[in-house]
Amino acid sequence: MTAMTSARARQAAWVALPVVLVLLAAALPMLLSGGPSGGRALDPGDTTLRGTAALARLLEARGIEVVRVETPGAAVAAAGPGTLLLVTEASFLNRDGAHRIAEAPGDRLLAGFVPHLDVLAPGVHGQPRARTRSRAPECALREAVLAGNAFTGGMSLTGPRGATGCYPAGGGHTLVRYTADGHTVTVLGDASFLTNLRLAEDGNAALALNLAGARTKLVWLAAPDDPAEAGGGSDEQARSLGDLIPAGVKWAAVQLAIAVAVAALWRGRRLGPVVAERLPVAVRAAETVEGRGRLYRSRRARDRAALALRTAAADRLAPRLGLPRTATPEEVAVAAAARTGRDPGPVLTLLCGPPPGDDTALVALAAHLDTLERQVRDS
Amino acid sequence: MALTGRAGLLAALAAIVVLLAPEPGLVVPVAALVLAALVAADLLLAGRVRGLRFHRDGEQRVRLGQSATIGLTVDNPGPRRVRGVLRDAWHPSAGAAPRRAALDVPPRERRRLVTTLTPTRRGDRESVAVTVRSFGPLGLAARQRTFHVPWTVRVLPPFLSRRHLPARLARLRELDGRHPALVRGQGTEFDSLREYVAGDDVRSIDWRASARRSDVVVRTWRPERDRRVLIVLDTGRTSAGRVGVAPLPGSGPSGWPRLDWSMDAALLLAALAARAGDRVDFLAYDRAVRAQVSGASRTEVLSSLVNVMAPIEAELVEADAAGMVAAVLSRARRRCLVVLLTDLNAAAMREGLLPELPSLSSRHMVLVAAVADPRVADMAAGRGTAEAVYDAAAAERLRGERREITAVLRRHGVEVVDALPEDVAPALADAYLALKAAGRL
Numbered sequence: 001m002t003a004m005t006s007a008r009a010r011q012a013a014w015v016a017l018p019v020v021l022v023l024l025a026a027a028l029p030m031l032l033s034g035g036p037s038g039g040r041a042l043d044p045g046d047t048t049l050r051g052t053a054a055l056a057r058l059l060e061a062r063g064i065e066v067v068r069v070e071t072p073g074a075a076v077a078a079a080g081p082g083t084l085l086l087v088t089e090a091s092f093l094n095r096d097g098a099h100r101i102a103e104a105p106g107d108r109l110l111a112g113f114v115p116h117l118d119v120l121a122p123g124v125h126g127q128p129r130a131r132t133r134s135r136a137p138e139c140a141l142r143e144a145v146l147a148g149n150a151f152t153g154g155m156s157l158t159g160p161r162g163a164t165g166c167y168p169a170g171g172g173h174t175l176v177r178y179t180a181d182g183h184t185v186t187v188l189g190d191a192s193f194l195t196n197l198r199l200a201e202d203g204n205a206a207l208a209l210n211l212a213g214a215r216t217k218l219v220w221l222a223a224p225d226d227p228a229e230a231g232g233g234s235d236e237q238a239r240s241l242g243d244l245i246p247a248g249v250k251w252a253a254v255q256l257a258i259a260v261a262v263a264a265l266w267r268g269r270r271l272g273p274v275v276a277e278r279l280p281v282a283v284r285a286a287e288t289v290e291g292r293g294r295l296y297r298s299r300r301a302r303d304r305a306a307l308a309l310r311t312a313a314a315d316r317l318a319p320r321l322g323l324p325r326t327a328t329p330e331e332v333a334v335a336a337a338a339r340t341g342r343d344p345g346p347v348l349t350l351l352c353g354p355p356p357g358d359d360t361a362l363v364a365l366a367a368h369l370d371t372l373e374r375q376v377r378d379s
Numbered sequence: 380m381a382l383t384g385r386a387g388l389l390a391a392l393a394a395i396v397v398l399l400a401p402e403p404g405l406v407v408p409v410a411a412l413v414l415a416a417l418v419a420a421d422l423l424l425a426g427r428v429r430g431l432r433f434h435r436d437g438e439q440r441v442r443l444g445q446s447a448t449i450g451l452t453v454d455n456p457g458p459r460r461v462r463g464v465l466r467d468a469w470h471p472s473a474g475a476a477p478r479r480a481a482l483d484v485p486p487r488e489r490r491r492l493v494t495t496l497t498p499t500r501r502g503d504r505e506s507v508a509v510t511v512r513s514f515g516p517l518g519l520a521a522r523q524r525t526f527h528v529p530w531t532v533r534v535l536p537p538f539l540s541r542r543h544l545p546a547r548l549a550r551l552r553e554l555d556g557r558h559p560a561l562v563r564g565q566g567t568e569f570d571s572l573r574e575y576v577a578g579d580d581v582r583s584i585d586w587r588a589s590a591r592r593s594d595v596v597v598r599t600w601r602p603e604r605d606r607r608v609l610i611v612l613d614t615g616r617t618s619a620g621r622v623g624v625a626p627l628p629g630s631g632p633s634g635w636p637r638l639d640w641s642m643d644a645a646l647l648l649a650a651l652a653a654r655a656g657d658r659v660d661f662l663a664y665d666r667a668v669r670a671q672v673s674g675a676s677r678t679e680v681l682s683s684l685v686n687v688m689a690p691i692e693a694e695l696v697e698a699d700a701a702g703m704v705a706a707v708l709s710r711a712r713r714r715c716l717v718v719l720l721t722d723l724n725a726a727a728m729r730e731g732l733l734p735e736l737p738s739l740s741s742r743h744m745v746l747v748a749a750v751a752d753p754r755v756a757d758m759a760a761g762r763g764t765a766e767a768v769y770d771a772a773a774a775e776r777l778r779g780e781r782r783e784i785t786a787v788l789r790r791h792g793v794e795v796v797d798a799l800p801e802d803v804a805p806a807l808a809d810a811y812l813a814l815k816a817a818g819r820l
Contacts, residue, residue, distance in 0.1 A: 308775045
């Protein structure tokens with residue numbers, strides 16, 4: 001019994017194992033990504049520590065129009081010859097969108113990790129190796145010199161020929177400015193000095209105001225609330241839920257299907273054939289009698305039931321009363337009345353009277369027959 | 380070939396690798412290929428099962444309710460160790476344990492596995508198949524093969540009524556005059572004359588013999604010997620009905636078939652008759668002869684009887700009484716005691732046996748033994764509710780029919796034993812002893 005129970009438990013464990021593995025696989029990305037992020041990073045409308053609402057307020061206080069846009073199309077529409085396009089959080093940007101931004105008129109300020117740097121700032125290369133810390137300008141750029149020390153780092157950048165580099169780090173600079181095709185393009189290795197958290201430190205605020213407030217209109221490209229409606233060139237193409245699931249999950253599901261198939265092969269292979277046996281019938285001998293009893297009951301066959309009970313009682317009484325087996329019920333009744341001293345009339349009615357009128361009378365008849373037999377036996 | 384749980388586990392673990400890998404589309408086929416390669420390698424390195432040789436030993440007969448041990452020797456002539464599991468498959472009612480056994484046979488060696496059978500019903504139980512699954516060194520895959528290693532264990536009737544035998548043998552010795560108490564033999568057959576000793580019954584003094592000699596001589600008596608007893612077992616449909624409570628576990632909740640109770644009674648009668656010096660023959664019949672024992676010596680009769688009884692099962696056909704009587708008459712040329720173990724089923728008796736009975740009872744002493752159903756007695760005692768009384772009426776009607784048929788049989792000079800399952804064997808033995816004491820054999 002215990003062996004069987006433990007075998008069952010083992011089997012259940014084997015069934016539970018894949019389920020646990022699937023759940024684990026589903027929970028893993030969630031566990032790795034950490035909790036929900038607090039606020040939208042580098043967003044001019046966001047007032048959390050990661051946002052840049054303070055800088056936007058300061059710029060507006062200085063009379064600079066700050067236009068927050070979410071898509072490259074909107075950015076290009078808002079931009080003009082006298083505007084500055086600030087790109088901070090642009091992880092959602094695709095290559096097409098980057099091209100459209102690069103063709104927009106006006107100056108560009110790229111801060112932090114911006115993809116498609118080769119399109120947005122041709123000739124600038126960066127290695128993500130510089131630690132973000134307070135650095136000295138060490139250059140002749142007016143905005144940097146006025147601001148003094150600032151919190152920079154991130155990428156170590158090298159600009160094209162003729163570019164100005166500030167805040168040196170590693171082999172290059174963390175701020176690079178150059179002019180090409182009439183655009184002034186400024187690239188910063190890290191954008192954290194713009195955030196509400198860092199703005200008050202060092203010369204961060206001064207550097208930010210100097211850089212972002214260079215024109216009267218600032219077009220700020222921020223991360224959209226819903227990345228699906230941004231992206232750039234293919235704004236109108238909505239992405240389905242399936243596109244959002246990482247490819248690894250789909251392939252893991254395929255792999256799990258393979259695992260299930262292997263498990264099915266494992267469990268499906270019997271250790272030898274099923275053994276069949278020809279068993280004898282198992283029929284209870286009393287079934288016919290029980291069936292006849294039910295038949296009596298369903299047809300309310302009180303006449304037959306009463307006859308059977310009376311005949312049986314008479315058969316048992318006859319030898320006790322010294323009568324032959326062939327004695328009629330009337331003879332038995334008379335002899336029984338004589339033996340017990342009872343009135344012959346009721347005894348005669350009991351043994352050979354009319355059938356009982358209802359079930360209660362039948363039950364009573366059976367009880368009276370028992371009483372008569374007991375009286376004869378005890379007399 | 381067979382896979383194991385480890386292969387499934389490996390495939391499931393690969394899913395985690397796929398989830399974390401940078402190129403999941405590539406990892407899935409690679410993982411499948413690796414798994415297939417590992418399985419193939421495991422199969423190649425697993426011990427060869429095709430060449431395994433088997434040899435069986437052990438018991439070929441076992442009484443129902445007892446256990447038999449069967450040995451299975453596995454001989455591995457191959458160069459690699461065979462490590463895995465073995466299933467020795469028997470019929471389910473053979474009660475084989477363990478169902479599967481671990482197997483580990485080094486190359487060119489042999490190992491013996493033991494299977495214990497605890498059968499739950501009578502008959503021949505065969506080994507159906509021996510399946511060996513040999514795992515590879517990694518435990519990912521196994522070679523598997525099923526062999527046929529025949530062995531049959533005959534499960535004999537348990538003969539539970541043998542506990543009644545000592546009391547009946549004591550009674551027999553009493554009849555025989557060999558009882559320790561100094562009583563005159565109650566037999567009817569003249570045995571010998573011997574000298575009177577103090578305490579002998581004076582009624583047994585043979586005056587004529589005493590007159591010839593100068594001494595007082597008494598006659599001694601003994602029961603008849605060398606009579607023939609033919610036990611006829613009805614294996615027709617009426618013997619299939621289950622009655623009573625099965626005395627051994629595993630026979631199911633609805634009791635034993637009438638056939639098994641009848642066999643128990645037949646065995647007690649045969650054991651007793653053989654000790655009493657009578658010849659016992661046996662015949663099982665429904666529409667044809669199912670089994671028979673004739674001319675067995677007194678010492679062998681019991682063992683040959685249980686042997687032929689073991690595989691008999693009730694057939695779901697109406698017994699052919701005319702054929703049965705003809706078979707009995709052809710076998711019993713001299714007068715003998717015909718013990719018919721059947722059921723007192725009124726309809727079957729009236730149409731079957733009763734018309735044929737005169738030809739049988741005119742030449743032989745006939746004793747009919749039947750197993751009554753305790754459930755019917757319980758139902759007949761039912762009172763109180765209408766349902767119980769209707770059931771009681773149905774039961775009384777059946778009992779009335781049985782009484783009637785018993786009366787008819789007795790009018791034909793047939794002895795009838797109608798007893799409850801546990802009592803039928805001693806009741807039949809007592810009936811036999813009574814006939815013997817009365818010299819009616």
